[in-house]
Amino acid sequence: MTQVYDKVALIGLGLIAGSMAHAMREGGLAGRITGYARSAETRDTARQIALCEVCDSAAEAVAGADLVVLAVPVGAMADVMTQITPHLAPGVTITDVGSVKQSVIDAVTPHLPAGAHFIPGHPLAGTEHSGPRAGFASLFRNRWWLLTPLPDTDPDALARLDRLITAMGAKTDRMDAAxxxxxxxxxxxxxxxxxxxxxxxxxxxxxxxxxxxxxxxxxxxxxxxxxxxxxxxxxxxxxxxxxxxxxxxxxxxxxxxxxxxxxxxxxxxxxxxxxxxxxxxxxxxxx
Ligand code: NAD
Missing domain, CATH: 1.10.3660.10 (6-phosphogluconate dehydrogenase C-terminal like domain)
Structure with missing residues (x-):
């Protein structure tokens, strides 16, 4: 596999982000993987299992990242954007993995800095388990990962994210958010x-x-x-x-x-x- 992004920042370190970290590491898909979760206990657990480079702030995790993944509950997306927006690198791609799409689009887009690419997504894969220990590399294998790009989404940014997702074993499709x-x-x-x-x-x-x-x-x-x-x-x-x-x-x-x-x-x-x-x-x- 070839590296798709230089630095991927995972915000939220639960089942989905954890599985992404494992899958990206296994496939050599990211040069560096950083992560942040709000609770200190979750960050400690993620450190113990060496899930990724765990940071003590969202700002530190996203600094210099060319891909930021919002992997928090859908109600927390706007709060996370407030924390990270001033620290995003120029030309960054932001995606999310939330189970609902229209409300996430409404929550994220007002915070986007000029030049950032936001590509909403949803992996149709999961288990009833949560937290950083729940993740595993094969979670996305042969599962759908729906992307709900906005009308002005940059095709190159979209194609690159698609490459990452398919390299993790998932099948992608595009859909309107509603x-x-x-x-x-x-x-x-x-x-x-x-x-x-x-x-x-x-x-x-x-x-x-x-x-x-x-x-x-x-x-x-x-x-x-x-x-x-x-x-x-x-x-x-x-x-x-x-x-x-x-x-x-x-x-x-x-x-x-x-x-x-x-x-x-x-x-x-x-x-x-x-x-x-x-x-x-x-x-x-x-x-
Ligand atoms: P999880 O409960 O395993 O992990 C959520 C993580 O978010 C935790 O690390 C938590 O500490 C962190 N978090 C919560 N609020 C935060 C905040 N304000 N700032 C920073 N970190 C915060 O959840 P999960 O199953 O990985 O789900 C993450 C997202 O993926 C959700 O939006 C969910 O809808 C979506 N999703 C879940 C599944 C599933 O089956 N579990 C499947 C597809 C998509």
Whole structure:
């Protein structure tokens, strides 16, 4: 592999930034990798595992970097930009990995210095684990990494970022930010909310009935609710920043649920069977 950037600064040192650090090191894709996270404990952990050159300020991490990656919860993007803007190198490329795109664009663009290239992005890869120890080099392998470039995005800066991402093993695609937010509300955001709710319902039942519902959780419950172990700050921010699309999808989900609820009440086995046959075929088509 050949080096794509001279110095990459990772702001936020969690699952995604950590996985990028591993993948970039493994592929020799960056001359230097610096990093900063707000909490001293996270920085200490990152130092202990030698994730990258850990700095004690965001300003120090981004100084002289030709790529800056914003890998913090989406609600923290504007705060990070306030800290780093005066210290960015001329011609720097800034990307983010946030799960929501339009609100990140709105938060970042007012802070951009002249000549900086901002290319929003979102790796469709993750686990329910968080923090610097959660990262691993193969996280992005064969996964989509969506880029939502702005109309005036510099094509050379875009091509260079694309090279880095594909060298980490991911497949890239371009998408409009608003469309991204709607698609992800269906495929990621609403499922997380429903998984959190399912655990909440089981816990409520346990509390009112005293039964050990969760202790005897069946495979379906375990598989389905795995993602409810995900980081609360990250997911709070996703819902607060993708409000309209999430509410739209939850409305559609509720309608479907009512259809099935009615079919169960009416004993309409044919409707249930048809529905499950159709959705099974769709699910089996997803690799
Ligand atoms: P994480 O919780 O593992 O790490 C977040 C990091 O951000 C931590 O190091 C934390 O200390 C740091 N941080 C928080 N606020 C900060 C601030 N104001 N200044 C500096 N550092 C700050 O989270 P993650 O899973 O790596 O997620 C990072 C981003 O990637 C989020 O925007 C998330 O939406 C997105 N994302 C997550 C996943 C996933 O499955 N976890 C997948 C794709 C994209």
């Amino acid at each position: 469309h991204h937010d709607l698609v992800l509300a269906v495929t990621s955001h609403a499922p997380h909310l429903i998984a959190y709710t399912m655990v909440g319902v089981a816990d409520h039942l346990r509390r009112v009935s005293g039964e050990e519902v969760i202790q005897y959780s069946a495979a379906g419950f375990r598989d389905f609710t795995r993602i409810a172990a995900s980081d609360p700050t990250m997911w709070r921010d996703v819902f607060l920043h993708n409000k309209e699309a999430t509410l739209d999808i939850l409305g559609r989900f509720t309608e479907e649920l009512f259809v099935l609820q009615r079919a169960i009440r009416m004993g309409d086995g044919q409707q249930l069977h048809d529905y499950f046959t159709r959705t099974r075929a769709i699910r089996r088509g997803i690799i």
